Amino acid sequence: MERTFAILKPDAVERNLIGKILERVESNGFKIAAMKKALLTKPQAEGFYYVHKERPFFGSLTEFMCSGPVILLVLEKENAITAWRDLMGATNPEEADEGTIRKDFAVNIEKNSTHGSDSAENAAFEISYFFSELEIL
Numbered sequence: 809m810e811r812t813f814a815i816l817k818p819d820a821v822e823r824n825l826i827g828k829i830l831e832r833v834e835s836n837g838f839k840i841a842a843m844k845k846a847l848l849t850k851p852q853a854e855g856f857y858y859v860h861k862e863r864p865f866f867g868s869l870t871e872f873m874c875s876g877p878v879i880l881l882v883l884e885k886e887n888a889i890t891a892w893r894d895l896m897g898a899t900n901p902e903e904a905d906e907g908t909i910r911k912d913f914a915v916n917i918e919k920n921s922t923h924g925s926d927s928a929e930n931a932a933f934e935i936s937y938f939f940s941e942l943e944i945l
């Protein structure tokens with residue numbers, strides 16, 4: 809079993825899409841190992857996305873990520889990291905495959921409804937950024 813870290817971003821929570829997205833999570837065989845709702849502070853969002861700090865969209869992205877509550881998730885499945893990124897679809901919903909979460913729900917390339925770790929190393933960092941081992945069941 810592999811773990812990945814996911815976020816239901818403010819645009820998804822705000823549009824009452826938590827249930828619809830979690831239905832896809834569970835029906836695609838992921839176990840929800842940890843879950844909580846949070847309102848990120850700007851420093852928390854900046855620390856989480858520090859790998860993107862030189863990107864032109866960093867300011868706007870971190871503002872967006874603390875503009876409303878999010879759902880933080882640890883997901884478990886075989887090859888969870890790749891499987892969750894496949895289920896999310898491409899970063900830009902205009903380029904996302906049919907049937908993916910971002911194709912079906914994202915507003916635009918920034919407000920793209922979900923986050924998913926892109927490597928084992930980043931998944932470990934991102935999980936530990938928000939959850940203690942005792943909260944992951």
Ligand code: ADP
Binds near residue numbers: 865923924
């Ligand atoms: P992903 O979330 O698919 O791993 P990235 O790690 O490249 O994508 O980017 C992190 C997040 O930053 C994206 O999910 C999206 O919310 C935002 N983002 C990425 N590229 C852009 C862009 N060109 N313009 C605005 N926001 C962007």
Ligand code: MG
Binds near residue numbers: 924926
């Ligand atoms: Mg990424």
